[in-house]
Amino acid sequence: MEKDFLIYKLSETIKTTSRIDKELFTQFNVKRGLRNEDHSGVLVGLTKVGDVVGYEKLPEGGLKAVPGKLFYRGIDVEDLVHGLQKENRLGFEETAFLLLSGYQPDAEELKMFSTILNDGMALDKKATMNIIDLEGVDIMNILARSVLEMYTFDNKADDITRDNLIRQSIDLIAKFPTIVAYAYNILRHSQQGRVLHIRHPKENVSIAENFLYMMKGSDCYTDLDVKILDLLLILHADHGGGNNSTFAVRVVSSTLTDTYSAIATGIGSLKGPLHGGANIKVNEMFDHLKTAIKDWTNIKEIDAYLKKMLNKEAYNKTGLIYGIGHAVYTISDPRSLLLKEMARALALEKGLEKEFAFLELLDERSVNAFMTFKGDDINKQVCTNVDFYSGFVYEAIGLPTEVFTPLFAMARITGWTAHRIEELNFASKRIIRPAYKNVGERKEFVPLNKR
Numbered sequence: 001m002e003k004d005f006l007i008y009k010l011s012e013t014i015k016t017t018s019r020i021d022k023e024l025f026t027q028f029n030v031k032r033g034l035r036n037e038d039h040s041g042v043l044v045g046l047t048k049v050g051d052v053v054g055y056e057k058l059p060e061g062g063l064k065a066v067p068g069k070l071f072y073r074g075i076d077v078e079d080l081v082h083g084l085q086k087e088n089r090l091g092f093e094e095t096a097f098l099l100l101s102g103y104q105p106d107a108e109e110l111k112m113f114s115t116i117l118n119d120g121m122a123l124d125k126k127a128t129m130n131i132i133d134l135e136g137v138d139i140m141n142i143l144a145r146s147v148l149e150m151y152t153f154d155n156k157a158d159d160i161t162r163d164n165l166i167r168q169s170i171d172l173i174a175k176f177p178t179i180v181a182y183a184y185n186i187l188r189h190s191q192q193g194r195v196l197h198i199r200h201p202k203e204n205v206s207i208a209e210n211f212l213y214m215m216k217g218s219d220c221y222t223d224l225d226v227k228i229l230d231l232l233l234i235l236h237a238d239h240g241g242g243n244n245s246t247f248a249v250r251v252v253s254s255t256l257t258d259t260y261s262a263i264a265t266g267i268g269s270l271k272g273p274l275h276g277g278a279n280i281k282v283n284e285m286f287d288h289l290k291t292a293i294k295d296w297t298n299i300k301e302i303d304a305y306l307k308k309m310l311n312k313e314a315y316n317k318t319g320l321i322y323g324i325g326h327a328v329y330t331i332s333d334p335r336s337l338l339l340k341e342m343a344r345a346l347a348l349e350k351g352l353e354k355e356f357a358f359l360e361l362l363d364e365r366s367v368n369a370f371m372t373f374k375g376d377d378i379n380k381q382v383c384t385n386v387d388f389y390s391g392f393v394y395e396a397i398g399l400p401t402e403v404f405t406p407l408f409a410m411a412r413i414t415g416w417t418a419h420r421i422e423e424l425n426f427a428s429k430r431i432i433r434p435a436y437k438n439v440g441e442r443k444e445f446v447p448l449n450k451r
Contacts, residue, residue, distance in 0.1 A: 052242070246416060249419060343393050
C-alpha cells in the first residue's frame with residue numbers, strides 16, 4: 001500500500017508540476033511538435049535520401065496544396081513503381097539498393113545485391129533460440145530486443161566507417177523479415193496453442209515471397225499476394241528525414257552510437273500508435289462500419305454516420321476518421337493511389353469486391369465529410385493516406401494484425417539505415433541538440449528537516 005500511495009501522490013503532483021499551458025508555446029514562439037504556425041514542418045536538416053511533397057510555400061506567405069509526391073533519391077516513386085510493373089518485376093530489393101547507394105543498380109549489381117540479401121536472411125541457431133526465449137505479446141518489442149542482441153554477435157559493432165555501416169545495413173534489411181516471421185509464429189504457438197513453425201528462408205526468392213513463406217508455408221499465397229506485399233514494402237521504405245522514427249534514428253546516430261542502438265530507437269518510435277500502428281486503427285474502424293452501416297452503397301447513410309463520428313457521437317467518440325489526413329500530403333497521398341490500383345485487383349482475386357467498393361466509397365465520403373466539417377481552410381484540406389488501404393490489403397493476403405506494424409519496420413529499415421549513413425557522413429558532424437525554454441519558477445532549496 002505504501003508503494004501505491006506514493007505512486008498516487010506523485011501522479012497527482014505531476015498534474016501541476018508537469019503541465020505546460022498551450023498558450024506558452026505561442027508566447028515564446030516555440031514550434032510545438034516541430035511544426036510551424038502554417039502546420040508545415042520546422043526545417044531541421046538536409047538530406048538527399050527521400051523527399052515528401054504535399055504543398056508549396058507561396059512568396060507572399062501561406063501554403064498552396066499540390067498533388068502529393070514522394071521521391072527516393074530524386075526518383076518519383078510513382079515512376080519507380082510503374083516502371084517495375086511495366087517490366088513485370090518485383091522491386092523492394094532494388095529500392096533498398098537505390099536508397100542505400102543513391103543510384104539505380106544495373107542488372108549485375110541488382111542480382112548480386114539480391115543474392116547477398118537472400119543469403120543474409122537466415123538466422124543462426126543461437127539467434128533463433130533467443131527469439132524463442134523472447135516470447136512476448138508484442139512483436140515490435142521482440143524485434144527491438146533482437147536488434148540489440150545483434151550487437152553482441154557483431155565483432156565490429158561500434159565501427160562507423162562507411163564500409164561497415166553498409167554491411168550492417170544490408171544485414172539488418174535481410175534479417176528483419178525472418179525475425180518478424182519467427183516472432184509471430186512463436187507468439188501464435190504460445191498464445192493460441194498452434195503448431196510452432198520455424199521455416200528456413202528459401203533460396204533465390206524475393207524478400208516479399210520469403211516473408212509470406214515463413215509466415216504461412218508453401219502454397220498458401222498467390223503471385224498477386226507477393227506482388228502487392230512487395231509494393232507495400234516499396235511504398236513504406238522511406239518517407240524523408242522528418243518522419244518521427246527516421247528523425248529519431250538520425251538524432252541518436254548523431255551521437256556516434258552503434259547502429260543497433262540507433263535502429264532500436266527507430267523501432268520504438270514506429271511502435272507508437274500515432275506513427276506505425278495507424279492501419280490497425282483503420283481496420284478496426286472498417287470492421288465497425290461494415291456493421292454500423294446497413295446499406296454499403298447508400299451515400300446519405302454513410303455521410304450521416306461519418307458526421308456523427310466527427311461530432312464524437314459514434315464509434316469510439318474520438319472525433320476521428322482513421323486513415324484520413326496526413327502531416328504533409330494535402331490533395332493526395334501517392335502511396336495510397338498506387339496501393340489502391342493493385343488493391344482492386346487483389347479484391348477481385350479474393351472475392352472481396354463488395355468490401356473494396358465500400359472502402360472506396362468511404363474514401364470519397366470521408367474526405368468530403370471532413371472538409372465539410374472543418375471548412376475550406378487550406379490547412380484543413382485532407383486526403384486518404386496509405387494506412388487507409390494497407391490494412392485491408394494485409395488482411396486480404398492473410399496476414400494477422402500482429403505483424404502490420406512490424407511489416408512497416410521491415411520496409412522502413414531501408415530508410416532508417418540510409419539516413420543513418422548520411423547522418424554519419426556529413427562533412428562536419430554535429431550532435432543534434434535543440435533547445436527547450438524553461439517556463440518553471442525558480443525555487444529555494446529547503447533542508448530536509450524543514451519540509
